[in-house]
Amino acid sequence: MLTRRTLLTTLAAAPFASALPRAAFAAYPDKPIRLIVPFAAGGNADFVARLCAEGMKETLGQPIVVEYRTGAGGSLGADMAAHSPPDGYTLFTGSNGPLTVNPFVQAKLGYDPLKDFVAIGLANLAPHCLVVHEAVAAKDLPELIALSKVKSVNVGTSGAGSATHMTLARFNAATAANITHVPYRGGGALIPDLLSGAITGAMTELSTALPHVGGGRVRVLGVAWSKRSPQMADVPTMIEQGVKDFTAASYVGILAPAATPAEIVKTLEAALIKALNGKDLQQKMLNSGAELVPDDLMTAQGFAAYIKKEYDLTREAAKLAGLTPT
Structure with missing residues (x-):
C-alpha cells in the first residue's frame, strides 16, 4: 500500500535520481x-x-x-x-x-x-631519431655536432612547434650543436627532401624513418631513447653517444x-x-x-x-x- 510518507520520499528522491549518470543504473558500457x-x-x-x-x-x-x-x-x-x-x-x-x-x-x-x-x-x-642523407660525412652524433660548428647543417622536422621541433631544440641546447631548423608540414612531407639530399637530415619518429633505411640513401645516427630499438639494434642511442639522459618520443x-x-x-x-x-x-x-x-x-x-x-x-x-x- 502506498502511504503518504512513501510517496513524499519517492518524489523527494526523484530529482537526485535523474541527476545520476546512466552508468549508475546499468552495467557500463551498454552502448x-x-x-x-x-x-x-x-x-x-x-x-x-x-x-x-x-x-x-x-x-x-x-x-x-x-x-x-x-x-x-x-x-x-x-x-x-x-x-x-x-x-x-x-x-x-x-x-x-x-x-x-x-x-x-x-x-x-x-x-x-x-x-x-x-x-x-x-x-x-614512437621514439625520435636523427637521420641524415648518405652524403653527409658525419657517421655518428659527435661528428654531426662538430660538423654543425664549421658547416651549415639543416635538419627538418614535421613543423614549427611540432613534437620533433621541440626535440631538435632540446638537442641543440643539450649538445651546443649549431643545427638550423627547417619546418615542414608533417613528417611525411620532409621525406622527399631528405632522400634527395636537399636537407642534411631530419629529426623524426623512428617509425617514419624506418621504411627508408636500408636502401643506402639515408642512415640513422642516433635514437632518442633509453635503449636501442629492436628494429635497428646496430644504431646507438643518443645517451650512448654522450647526450645525457636524452629521450624523446x-x-x-x-x-x-x-x-x-x-x-x-x-x-x-x-x-x-x-x-x-x-x-x-x-x-x-x-x-x-x-x-x-x-x-x-x-x-x-x-x-x-x-x-x-x-x-x-x-x-x-x-x-x-x-x-x-x-
Missing part, C-alpha cells in the same frame, strides 16, 4: 563508445586508435567507433572531447600536439590539457573528460591494459617502429604523470626554440 581522433585518417594517432578500439572491444563487449575531428593541430578534436558528457561514452586519442605542445604555441585553447581530461592509459611510444594515449566517474575510468583502464598486452597488437606496434609501453605507463596514474612530465619538458623546449603562443 557503443566513440573515440575521437583529432587528426586525419592514416596517421599514427589513427593507427593506434584503431588497434586500441579493436582490442578494448573484446573486454568491454561494445564497439568503439573511431570519429575524426581534425583541425588546429589537434586542438579542435581535443576541445570537443574535453567538453563532452563525462559518462564514459566519449574518449579521446591524445598525443603530443593537443596535450603538451599546443598550449605553448596556440594562444586561445578552449581546454586545459591538465585539468579537462582524465588519463586512461598510454598506448604508444611521439606518444599516443587514451583519455576521457575530467569528470568521468572513477569506476568507469577503472573499467576502461583494465580494458586498455588487456588490449596492450595482446601479442598480435604488440607485434603490430613493434613493426611500426614503436616501443612497447612500460606497464606502469599503461595505467591512468602513470599516463597522467607522463603527460605532466612532457608538459614541463615542452614548456622549456618552447622557450629554447623562441616560440610564443599566437
Whole structure:
C-alpha cells in the first residue's frame, strides 16, 4: 500500500535520481563508445586508435567507433572531447600536439590539457631519431655536432612547434650543436627532401624513418631513447653517444573528460591494459617502429604523470626554440 510518507520520499528522491549518470543504473558500457581522433585518417594517432578500439572491444563487449575531428593541430578534436558528457561514452586519442605542445604555441585553447581530461592509459611510444642523407660525412652524433660548428647543417622536422621541433631544440641546447631548423608540414612531407639530399637530415619518429633505411640513401645516427630499438639494434642511442639522459618520443594515449566517474575510468583502464598486452597488437606496434609501453605507463596514474612530465619538458623546449603562443 502506498502511504503518504512513501510517496513524499519517492518524489523527494526523484530529482537526485535523474541527476545520476546512466552508468549508475546499468552495467557500463551498454552502448557503443566513440573515440575521437583529432587528426586525419592514416596517421599514427589513427593507427593506434584503431588497434586500441579493436582490442578494448573484446573486454568491454561494445564497439568503439573511431570519429575524426581534425583541425588546429589537434586542438579542435581535443576541445570537443574535453567538453563532452563525462559518462564514459566519449574518449579521446591524445598525443603530443593537443596535450603538451599546443598550449605553448596556440594562444586561445578552449581546454586545459591538465585539468579537462582524465588519463586512461598510454598506448604508444614512437621514439625520435636523427637521420641524415648518405652524403653527409658525419657517421655518428659527435661528428654531426662538430660538423654543425664549421658547416651549415639543416635538419627538418614535421613543423614549427611540432613534437620533433621541440626535440631538435632540446638537442641543440643539450649538445651546443649549431643545427638550423627547417619546418615542414608533417613528417611525411620532409621525406622527399631528405632522400634527395636537399636537407642534411631530419629529426623524426623512428617509425617514419624506418621504411627508408636500408636502401643506402639515408642512415640513422642516433635514437632518442633509453635503449636501442629492436628494429635497428646496430644504431646507438643518443645517451650512448654522450647526450645525457636524452629521450624523446611521439606518444599516443587514451583519455576521457575530467569528470568521468572513477569506476568507469577503472573499467576502461583494465580494458586498455588487456588490449596492450595482446601479442598480435604488440607485434603490430613493434613493426611500426614503436616501443612497447612500460606497464606502469599503461595505467591512468602513470599516463597522467607522463603527460605532466612532457608538459614541463615542452614548456622549456618552447622557450629554447623562441616560440610564443599566437
